[in-house]
Amino acid sequence: MADTRTPVIELAGIGKTYVSGDVQTPVLFDVGFRIYPGEFVAIVGGSGSGKTTLLNIMGLLDRPSTGKVMVEGREVSNLDEQGRAEVRRDRLGFIFQFHYLLPEFTVIENALMPCRMKGPKYEAAEEPRMRALLDLVGLGEKLRNRPSQLSGGQQQRVAVVRSLANNPALVLADEPTGNLDSRSGRIVFDLMKSLSRESGIAFVMVTHDDDFALEADRVIRIRDGRIESPGTPRPAPAEAT
Ligand SMILES: Nc1ncnc2c1ncn2[C@@H]1O[C@H](COP(=O)(O)OP(=O)(O)OP(=O)(O)O)[C@@H](O)[C@H]1O
Ligand SMILES: [Mg+2]
Numbered sequence: 006m007a008d009t010r011t012p013v014i015e016l017a018g019i020g021k022t023y024v025s026g027d028v029q030t031p032v033l034f035d036v037g038f039r040i041y042p043g044e045f046v047a048i049v050g051g052s053g054s055g056k057t058t059l060l061n062i063m064g065l066l067d068r069p070s071t072g073k074v075m076v077e078g079r080e081v082s083n084l085d086e087q088g089r090a091e092v093r094r095d096r097l098g099f100i101f102q103f104h105y106l107l108p109e110f111t112v113i114e115n116a117l118m119p120c121r122m123k124g125p126k127y128e129a130a131e132e133p134r135m136r137a138l139l140d141l142v143g144l145g146e147k148l149r150n151r152p153s154q155l156s157g158g159q160q161q162r163v164a165v166v167r168s169l170a171n172n173p174a175l176v177l178a179d180e181p182t183g184n185l186d187s188r189s190g191r192i193v194f195d196l197m198k199s200l201s202r203e204s205g206i207a208f209v210m211v212t213h214d215d216d217f218a219l220e221a222d223r224v225i226r227i228r229d230g231r232i233e234s235p236g237t238p239r240p241a242p243a244e245a246t
Contacts, residue, residue: 008039008041008238008241010041010042010241011077011078012039012040012041012075012077012078013040013041013042013076013077013174013175013207014039014040014063014074014075014076014077014175014207014209015037015038015039015040015073015074015075015078016036016037016038016039016062016063016072016073016074016075017037017072017073017075018035018036018037018071018072018073019033019035019036019037019059019062019069019071019072019073019074020033020034020035020036020069020070020071020072021033021055021058021062021067021069021070021230022070031230032055032058032230033055033058033059033062033069033230033231034230034231035072035231036059036072036227036230036231036232037072037232037235038225038232038235039238040175040207040209040238041207041238041239041241042174042205042206042207043201043202043205043206043207043239044207044208044222044223044238044239045197045198045201045202045207045208045210045221045222045223046207046208046209046210046221046222046223046224046225046236047210047211047212047217047218047221047223047224047225048060048209048210048211048212048224048225048227049211049212049213049215049218049224049225049226049227050226050227050228050233051228054227054228054229054230055227055229055230056179056211056227057179057211059227060177060179060209060211062074063175063177063209064093064097064099064177065081065084065089065092065093065097066093068082069082076092076096076097076174076175077096077174094119094122094123094171095171095173096173096174096175097173097174097175097176097177098119098167098168098169098170098171098173098175098176098177098206099168099176099177099178100161100164100165100168100176100177100178100179100181100197101164101178101179101180101181102179102180102181102183102184103184104152104160104161104163104164105164106152106160106163106164106167107152108151108152108153109151110151110152111148111149111150111151112139112144112147112148112149112150112151112152112155112163113132113135113136113139113148113149115152115163115167116135116138116139116163116166116167116170117131117132117135117167117170118167118170119167119170119171120135120170120171123171131170135166135170136148138166138169138200139163139166142162142165142166142196143159143162144159144162144163144166147159156189157184157185157186157189158185158186158188158189158190158192158193161181161182161184161185161189161193162192162193162196164181165181165193165196165197165200169200169204169206173206174206174207175206175207175208175209176197176201176206176207176208176209177209178197178208178209178210178211179211180211180212180213181193181194181197181210181212182194182212182214182217183212183213190214190217194214194217194220197210198220222239223236223237223238223239224236
């Protein structure tokens, strides 16, 4: 049966060739798939297979050479920089391998940074929710600390909370546990998974960790820039038996 839900993101016929002077490096070939609301998806593939390139295109941080990107049913690949920045800010969240917390700001200020970019009123309105989330992830006592006073795993938990600041439809995470020891990595992974369950936000995570991939709802396998397997989308709640 055809899936009638609107995907949070849809890629169709995506190709990417990096061009630098005379040198052309084709990296992605005819990549297409749909991600539905609330899915928790792992992207796996060897080093250099194109995972970061793909995530950057999904996050509107880079433009594809060919093909279309649709966010919540709206084509975004032809938007100008301003339009793309708005979609990034309002509908997408990002978690990277390195947390990129700002050292001169506190934990709560860092978590609220995406709201700050929308204005002080918005920031004030979201503060209680972000405090509650930081509390939930075990950082309630650390709100006024600076990132340098936290462990690597704690810093990455702040980055996970920050990715939810603007109530995104989709969070993109590029090896969010890649820089952590296995225990901290597990905490951060479980946290993303439970937040996704509770919030209905879709998560797409690049990972090299087979255990984590096995625990995802769905695994997208990429090999030499092509989708080897798009995995099976999780059925809509009403269709699930
Ligand atoms: N800006 C760029 N210019 C030219 N080639 C690039 C550029 N960025 C990436 N590449 C090439 O594109 C290919 C895919 O890179 P990408 O970073 O997407 O791989 P990856 O799957 O994320 O790898 P890893 O697991 O090591 O992070 C690689 O061959 C890389 O050398
Ligand atoms: Mg990468």
